[in-house]
Amino acid sequence: MQEIRLTPISFIVLGLLSWAEKATPYELKRMAASLSDLWSVQHTQLYGEPARLAKAGYLSEQQEATGRRRKTYALTKKGREALAAWLAGPTSAFTELRDPGLLKLYFGADPQTVAAEQAELHRRKLAEYETFVARGSPEEAEGPFLALQAGLAHEREWVRYWEKLEKRKTESR
Amino acid sequence: MQEIRLTPISFIVLGLLSWAEKATPYELKRMAASLSDLWSVQHTQLYGEPARLAKAGYLSEQQEATGRRRKTYALTKKGREALAAWLAGPTSAFTELRDPGLLKLYFGADPQTVAAEQAELHRRKLAEYETFVARGSPEEAEGPFLALQAGLAHEREWVRYWEKLEKRKTESR
DNA sequence: TGAAGCATGTAATTTGTTACATGATTGG
């Protein structure tokens, strides 16, 4: 049981399991879909990461004896504690924008062109978020709700930004 | 000269070289610093990626005969074309928020606590951007300027978001 | 003149992605 470094994906797995009691990688994948706008993970990582966490004692692992021999994971005490510590501890980590459209702009792509595309993409995403909110499953936990609010706010900002750029009359800075 | 897939880092290298004519990895690292709020890259990637690009014909590579035997890279015709095509082409790629603070919130961290920290971090970053703008090197290219505007807008949004959460009186959703 | 710190780079390790593969299910 060697020590490993816990990464954001580790905490995603731990966090999802704290909601589910136990789950197979496939179930984790399904759960992770709800998180994909905030932090997407490839389905293959949901096979590797739980195995890694199990080996280090954060999860228990139990395998079907027959058929698919699926593995089911659950939090151990150590896993629950690690999650709690992370939730309670400070985060100094910082997001970069890392926006592909902005990167192009940075290196000299034509603003109007990029802006037109990006504005459209972000309007779509914004609309999607808004229907979420409108539908508003009221039993939903607070965390996802707050994250959605942040997503909304940023999408609004993106739409503002790109639309302004789009409408700008060429090169007048 | 095998074909490779061009990733965002590839374009960062190509883009930086389009500004510099030629550069060593170390010089690339220095140039990349200006980009770090938008898209940070580790210095070691600036050794590996140019080598990869050179092998695929996007860059020329020339090595010092003596001393450190530093390598100097420059765009080839193929490299210039690839960059131009990327700049002109569409981007459907999308940014995720991928914010560590938000991730914690999602999984149930205490909103006030996270918000207090994050608000502080973002206020600092915002202030930093504002001094950039105030100092305003006027010869700066348009791309970086526009990217900075986006950065500012999003930092303002983050500050609004976290401060609102911070001041919220507990659990009243 | 030697210690601190920047410049410069390679290697090992860890992560993440893509490609592939096969079993199960179900609507037509």
Added chain:
DNA sequence: CCAATCATGTAACAAATTACATGCTTCA
């Protein structure tokens, strides 16, 4: 009953991070 699609997983590959290492300046 068969084609499509979803479920489930592994393996190969590519990329990114960390650790390490050493040469060079500079200034006390």
